[in-house]
Amino acid sequence: MRTAGPRLRVGQVDELKAELHRDYPVPVSVTLVLDGGWLGSKHSGVLAEQLRAAGRDVSLVFGAPFDPVDSSYKVQGLRRLLRWSNRTGRKLELLRTGPIGIPAVAAGAKVAAIGLSSSTRHLGGPVARRADGVVPRRSPQVFVPRLLHWQRGVDLKGSEITDCSCAACARAGTGLQRFGVAFDSSVPSRVRNAAREHDLHALAGVVRGVGAAADPREELTRLRQDARELAEAVGVPVPKWLGNWDQ
Numbered sequence: 001m002r003t004a005g006p007r008l009r010v011g012q013v014d015e016l017k018a019e020l021h022r023d024y025p026v027p028v029s030v031t032l033v034l035d036g037g038w039l040g041s042k043h044s045g046v047l048a049e050q051l052r053a054a055g056r057d058v059s060l061v062f063g064a065p066f067d068p069v070d071s072s073y074k075v076q077g078l079r080r081l082l083r084w085s086n087r088t089g090r091k092l093e094l095l096r097t098g099p100i101g102i103p104a105v106a107a108g109a110k111v112a113a114i115g116l117s118s119s120t121r122h123l124g125g126p127v128a129r130r131a132d133g134v135v136p137r138r139s140p141q142v143f144v145p146r147l148l149h150w151q152r153g154v155d156l157k158g159s160e161i162t163d164c165s166c167a168a169c170a171r172a173g174t175g176l177q178r179f180g181v182a183f184d185s186s187v188p189s190r191v192r193n194a195a196r197e198h199d200l201h202a203l204a205g206v207v208r209g210v211g212a213a214a215d216p217r218e219e220l221t222r223l224r225q226d227a228r229e230l231a232e233a234v235g236v237p238v239p240k241w242l243g244n245w246d247q
């Protein structure tokens with residue numbers, strides 16, 4: 001059983017304590033819906049300390065307009081929580097997460113629910129409008145297996161990135177090139193659904209590949225290294241965890 005879990009703004013220590021120490025008539029995992037700032041260098045120590053004091057299983061959801069783990073400090077903060085879980089045997093689940101869930105499970109997380117859309121990867125917040133008032137054209141977000149994360153279809157260039165051997169792409173025959181399209185308003189559901197189908201196959205392929213490797217952590221290290229080198233070669237940004245998980 002997981003508790004309901006109200007959203008906790010960064011620094012709301014009293015509210016955090018109240019959630020962690022509330023009595024329930026049955027065993028529960030305490031759901032904490034936390035602003036991404038809780039993972040920052042200033043607050044992750046406080047959070048770890050409170051988890052230690054409470055000694056309960058936790059189910060975590062992080063909130064941010066884009067990526068809640070968008071700095072090396074936040075990656076370190078998440079790893080600090082995983083170390084707490086390993087040390088104490090308390091279970092830690094990531095209820096909404098992205099590909100960072102793969103190394104998190106390798107590092108001891110009990111569950112990592114990797115979402116196919118940004119709203120199932122983290123709890124969103126208000127996104128600021130562009131100051132220049134320009135409305136960007138919409139292109140489907142596509143999971144790129146070799147980069148271990150999502151990219152806009154129109155930003156995918158070169159066969160190293162657009163080749164995909166997943167079942168959906170094998171059927172379509174054109175790899176990820178078919179998502180190199182942009183629209184004035186929203187992405188049509190036909191295109192979005194095709195991207196989701198690819199995402200599902202491609203992400204499952206990565207997870208299966210890591211899980212089936214003789215040494216999953218080593219395999220993940222290799223994939224991360226490849227992703228960083230490829231991203232650098234083709235000039236696309238990569239999420240912070242790719243470079244900061246080991247340090």
Ligand SMILES: [Zn+2]
Pocket residue numbers: 164165166167168169170198199201202
């Ligand atoms: Zn594919």
